[in-house]
Amino acid sequence: MARALLEKGVRTAVIVTLGERGAMIVRRKGDDETVEQSTTDVNDDDDSNHETIMISEPADLPHQALPVVDAVGAGDAFCGALAAYLSRGVKLEQASSMACGVASMSVRKRGAQESYPLAQDLPECLQLDNKQQSSDGEESERRGTITFVTGNKNKLLEVQRLISSDQGKSVPFDLTNAKLDLPELQGSPEEIAREKCKTAANLLQSAVMTEDTSLCFHALNGLPGAYIKWFLDGLGHDGLNKMLQGFDDNRAYAQTIIAFSPGPGKEVHLFDGRTEGRIVPPRGSLDFGWDPIFEPLEEECESGDIDKGNTYAEMTKDDKNKISHRSKSFEKFRHFLATSSGEILKGMNA
Numbered sequence: 471m472a473r474a475l476l477e478k479g480v481r482t483a484v485i486v487t488l489g490e491r492g493a494m495i496v497r498r499k500g501d502d503e504t505v506e507q508s509t510t511d512v513n514d515d516d517d518s519n520h521e522t523i524m525i526s527e528p529a530d531l532p533h534q535a536l537p538v539v540d541a542v543g544a545g546d547a548f549c550g551a552l553a554a555y556l557s558r559g560v561k562l563e564q565a566s567s568m569a570c571g572v573a574s575m576s577v578r579k580r581g582a583q584e585s586y587p588l589a590q591d592l593p594e595c596l597q598l599d600n601k602q603q604s605s606d607g608e609e610s611e612r613r614g615t616i617t618f619v620t621g622n623k624n625k626l627l628e629v630q631r632l633i634s635s636d637q638g639k640s641v642p643f644d645l646t647n648a649k650l651d652l653p654e655l656q657g658s659p660e661e662i663a664r665e666k667c668k669t670a671a672n673l674l675q676s677a678v679m680t681e682d683t684s685l686c687f688h689a690l691n692g693l694p695g696a697y698i699k700w701f702l703d704g705l706g707h708d709g710l711n712k713m714l715q716g717f718d719d720n721r722a723y724a725q726t727i728i729a730f731s732p733g734p735g736k737e738v739h740l741f742d743g744r745t746e747g748r749i750v751p752p753r754g755s756l757d758f759g760w761d762p763i764f765e766p767l768e769e770e771c772e773s774g775d776i777d778k779g780n781t782y783a784e785m786t787k788d789d790k791n792k793i794s795h796r797s798k799s800f801e802k803f804r805h806f807l808a809t810s811s812g813e814i815l816k817g818m819n820a
């Protein structure tokens with residue numbers, strides 16, 4: 471029957487479960503790598519086109535001492551576990567043996583779904599590690615998803631651009647986004663960022679990233695800072711320029727604080743990026759916030775190898791991203807994700 475299915479065009483292998491005897495993998499000869507598992511036994515005597523590999527569960531699992539009480543749901547436990555192991559890059563033979571182990575736990579309890587073990591209750595050798603050997607021998611990594619929570623579509627567009635230009639330096643995380651306008655406390659930019667991130671993780675019950683951007687005038691000791699949104703809404707570009715009349719210092723810095731939490735109730739990490747510039751009468755596209763009145767300093771432009779004397783709004787998005795407050799904090803965040811990924815993934819799953 472397994473051979474007939476292969477002849478009909480099954481691509482990789484046919485697996486037949488055999489109750490207490492484990493399982494059998496049948497595949498075309500030469501279709502896969504040599505089998506090295508001690509839990510397998512290759513037999514190719516009976517048919518020159520196919521090989522049969524007998525699979526048994528790993529030896530010495532703690533539950534094997536318990537009596538078998540009910541085989542209901544064992545096949546589904548095997549299939550579900552097999553899919554989970556394969557999706558993490560475990561080789562077919564090893565995944566099948568581990569899936570036999572999970573199914574053999576399920577027959578030690580009554581019922582179908584109630585008899586399936588939870589991932590955290592699996593014995594060590596059946597656990598899904600962060601890293602598993604994939605079928606080509608390379609290490610494949612488990613990935614996590616972080617939700618970027620913002621109500622601002624322009625921020626999202628810039629971050630998406632930063633991510634897509636960052637493909638060479640991959641991190642084992644995917645970024646999705648949720649459009650939510652979260653309450654922002656009063657306080658320092660750090661306090662506002664921390665509280666907002668905590669609220670987002672609790673609301674979404676997941677790993678989240680938020681970002682808060684401030685525009686800080688040197689002559690005003692850092693104000694409007696985190697309150698720039700309200701000043702911009704209330705006074706507009708001209709009003710923000712007028713606020714500096716009477717001072718001989720029009721310098722300002724743009725600051726982004728990215729806040730990341732691996733989940734509700736978990737620690738919040740902050741990543742700060744700043745770009746120095748000056749406040750000038752509006753020039754360029756009016757698409758995004760205070761971009762038309764912020765002209766980055768010459769040294770900032772030199773560091774990104776871009777034309778000097780333009781406001782953010784006069785630059786291309788890519789040029790802005792080379793030197794922007796947002797890209798600097800994002801770079802720190804990306805470095806954190808790359809260097810602490812194992813710990814973060816553990817925190818996300820705990």
Ligand SMILES: O=P(O)(O)OP(=O)(O)OP(=O)(O)OC[C@H]1O[C@@H](n2cnc3c(O)ncnc32)[C@H](O)[C@@H]1O
Pocket residue numbers: 619620621622625650651652681682683684698699700702758759760761782796
């Ligand atoms: O939902 P969130 O992410 O909080 O989005 P927001 O629009 O409320 O943003 P902030 O609370 O960080 O407020 C910052 C203000 O600065 C504006 N802004 C943020 N980043 C900017 C940038 O790179 N260039 C120009 N304006 C920016 C933004 O439109 C807001 O008016």
Ligand SMILES: [Mg+2]
Pocket residue numbers: 654699
């Ligand atoms: Mg906001």
